[in-house]
Amino acid sequence: MAVGASCDSxxxxxxxxxxxxxxxxxxxxxxxxxMPLQSVAAREVEARIEFSPELAPxxxxxxxxxxxxxxxxxxxxxTDRGLEIVPFLDSVRRGVFATRSPAxxxxxxxxxVRLLAVVGDTVHVPGIDLLDFxxxxxxxxxxxxxxxxxxxxxxxxLETRAAEVERxxxxxxxxxx
Amino acid sequence: MAVGASCDSxxxxxxxxxxxxxxxxxxxxxxxxxMPLQSVAAREVEARIEFSPELAPxxxxxxxxxxxxxxxxxxxxxTDRGLEIVPFLDSVRRGVFATRSPAxxxxxxxxxVRLLAVVGDTVHVPGIDLLDFxxxxxxxxxxxxxxxxxxxxxxxxLETRAAEVERxxxxxxxxxx
Numbered sequence: 001m002a003v004g005a006s007c008d009s010x011x012x013x014x015x016x017x018x019x020x021x022x023x024x025x026x027x028x029x030x031x032x033x034x035m036p037l038q039s040v041a042a043r044e045v046e047a048r049i050e051f052s053p054e055l056a057p058x059x060x061x062x063x064x065x066x067x068x069x070x071x072x073x074x075x076x077x078x079t080d081r082g083l084e085i086v087p088f089l090d091s092v093r094r095g096v097f098a099t100r101s102p103a104x105x106x107x108x109x110x111x112x113v114r115l116l117a118v119v120g121d122t123v124h125v126p127g128i129d130l131l132d133f134x135x136x137x138x139x140x141x142x143x144x145x146x147x148x149x150x151x152x153x154x155x156x157x158l159e160t161r162a163a164e165v166e167r168x169x170x171x172x173x174x175x176x177x
Numbered sequence: 178m179a180v181g182a183s184c185d186s187x188x189x190x191x192x193x194x195x196x197x198x199x200x201x202x203x204x205x206x207x208x209x210x211x212m213p214l215q216s217v218a219a220r221e222v223e224a225r226i227e228f229s230p231e232l233a234p235x236x237x238x239x240x241x242x243x244x245x246x247x248x249x250x251x252x253x254x255x256t257d258r259g260l261e262i263v264p265f266l267d268s269v270r271r272g273v274f275a276t277r278s279p280a281x282x283x284x285x286x287x288x289x290v291r292l293l294a295v296v297g298d299t300v301h302v303p304g305i306d307l308l309d310f311x312x313x314x315x316x317x318x319x320x321x322x323x324x325x326x327x328x329x330x331x332x333x334x335l336e337t338r339a340a341e342v343e344r345x346x347x348x349x350x351x352x353x354x
Binding site for chain 1: 232234235240273274277311312315319326333
């Protein structure tokens with residue numbers, strides 16, 4: 001999708017950026033079918049992140065944290081769905097940025113995962129909703145003071161639907177448009 | 178930093194990925210000095226995201242949500258700090274992935290921000306801890322069912338320090354190593 005280049009006054013801010021994966025997800029999910037919809041629905045799944053070995057020093061102290069934010073590159077997400085999609089939990093077209101669909105302009109995945117153990121260059125994260133071999137771009141410690149919203153939270157079209165992810169899979173979330 | 182290329186068995190998972198910014202932050206912060214350390218410390222700051230105009234259809238329905246995850250490219254973060262750093266709130270070297278430092282292998286910023294209004298291709302987000310003209314890579318609705326950890330949370334070396342971000346600026350967080 002061609003984005004940017006339309007704001008010449010913002011010099012450089014729309015230039016493409018290049019990221020180098022720091023690791024790779026290993027999970028039981030070879031295909032999207034049957035994969036949990038969000039990590040909250042995958043608590044019992046055994047999974048891990050295998051870091052690039054030279055990055056292992058960056059993992060020091062990580063094991064003091066109980067939860068991580070995992071930023072991944074959803075390399076197998078559809079790229080042809082446009083800017084309005086029908087989310088899996090819905091029957092109405094929504095702006096893609098108002099959804100958690102992987103079929104978005106930059107297919108970045110954001111999950112909160114529980115940290116079980118750090119062993120060498122491997123981080124064990126049970127409960128993950130990502131395909132095997134998904135590239136990992138960053139991990140950050142989950143810190144409630146920064147990350148947890150305590151105010152009343154409005155969740156728009158998802159208001160009544162978010163809880164459903166704990167009981168449904170993703171059999172056809174990518175087969176709609 | 179050269180990462181990847183060391184896991185030949187994982188074909189493609191360590192290949193560089195290219196992202197195209199979807200928008201740009203406009204904030205009062207031209208420089209890092211004095212900028213809040215996290216968005217929780219910047220609640221009263223007037224700021225906005227100006228999206229690439231052709232992406233405006235993707236913003237439909239976003240205004241139903243009270244909070245967003247904002248993923249940004251920290252284009253002015255230092256790139257020479259290595260894998261162990263002394264975080265601003267600490268005096269001990271920590272693995273960079275156990276910190277929220279912007280000086281990380283892929284300088285991705287993750288903030289939870291309050292959504293005030295969506296006007297055309299502009300999203301008003303008071304309370305932001307990002308420099309003016311920071312490229313934005315993605316926004317996602319904040320959904321407590323997915324994003325809020327309710328279990329007891331361990332926060333390692335940050336245990337007693339996270340609350341301090343609400344009273345300190347970032348005058349020298351990038352001047353240490």
